[in-house]
Amino acid sequence: MAPVSTPAVLLRSHDYGDSSRILRFYTETHGLLSVMARGVRKRSGKGATTLATFATGTLTAYIKPHRDLHTMKDFDCTHFRDGLGLDVMRFAGASATAELVLAHADQEQNPDLLRALEQVLDTLQSVETAQVPAAALSAVWRITKAFGFAPQLDPCVCCGEPLADDSVGRFDFASGGVRCARCAEDAGGPRLGPIARAQIANLLACELDAEFTYARRHLGVLSDFVAYHVVSKPLKSLHFLGGLLPPDEGIGA
Numbered sequence: 001m002a003p004v005s006t007p008a009v010l011l012r013s014h015d016y017g018d019s020s021r022i023l024r025f026y027t028e029t030h031g032l033l034s035v036m037a038r039g040v041r042k043r044s045g046k047g048a049t050t051l052a053t054f055a056t057g058t059l060t061a062y063i064k065p066h067r068d069l070h071t072m073k074d075f076d077c078t079h080f081r082d083g084l085g086l087d088v089m090r091f092a093g094a095s096a097t098a099e100l101v102l103a104h105a106d107q108e109q110n111p112d113l114l115r116a117l118e119q120v121l122d123t124l125q126s127v128e129t130a131q132v133p134a135a136a137l138s139a140v141w142r143i144t145k146a147f148g149f150a151p152q153l154d155p156c157v158c159c160g161e162p163l164a165d166d167s168v169g170r171f172d173f174a175s176g177g178v179r180c181a182r183c184a185e186d187a188g189g190p191r192l193g194p195i196a197r198a199q200i201a202n203l204l205a206c207e208l209d210a211e212f213t214y215a216r217r218h219l220g221v222l223s224d225f226v227a228y229h230v231v232s233k234p235l236k237s238l239h240f241l242g243g244l245l246p247p248d249e250g251i252g253a
């Protein structure tokens, strides 16, 4: 059987037996792919260091149809992201991103997902410290969008009318977006004013606001949205990230 080579990002690895490791990659040609790297922990030098989580490279593997676990031949790493491991909030953002991809991706090709993954991991590694909370939330929103679940921020999910610039609506998780003030009267869900809506739009577009506020409230909306539409329960790494975010100051939307 001939091996297959594909661009790939390493999302997770764990030891198996006394010398092997199971690695989970997001790949260009086969989507989410699990491989067994036999004997990799007995190799010294290059073999060990190139298996760094969140790194990009070329994965070469023997892929058998209708199997869940394949056999790695080689991972030639071209782009390390060591900086993600040096800062707990950057690492938490990357972990939440990886957890979401691992929980929802399948073996179908999704070029936008691979592009988004590379982009958000690079941003998480390189942004200034003050922008890391926004970068972490943006990463998970962007991946959610790549799965096809972008929230509808305007027009209203209920009546279809455009939201007025000063309208304070509510986030309706079941409907996948924002209700205008009129339709929100008897509805639950968190209040969402024009600033918060603009901030979510920017997070989805990977545009980081210089002044990002209410990070914890944003995390609550994101976590509930992802749990409702993409995965069936809240992501553990988002909960962990929540404990690291700066407290929200004051009240308002």
Ligand SMILES: [Zn+2]
Binding pocket: 156, 157, 158, 159, 160, 161, 179, 180, 181, 182, 183, 184
């Ligand atoms: Zn409405």
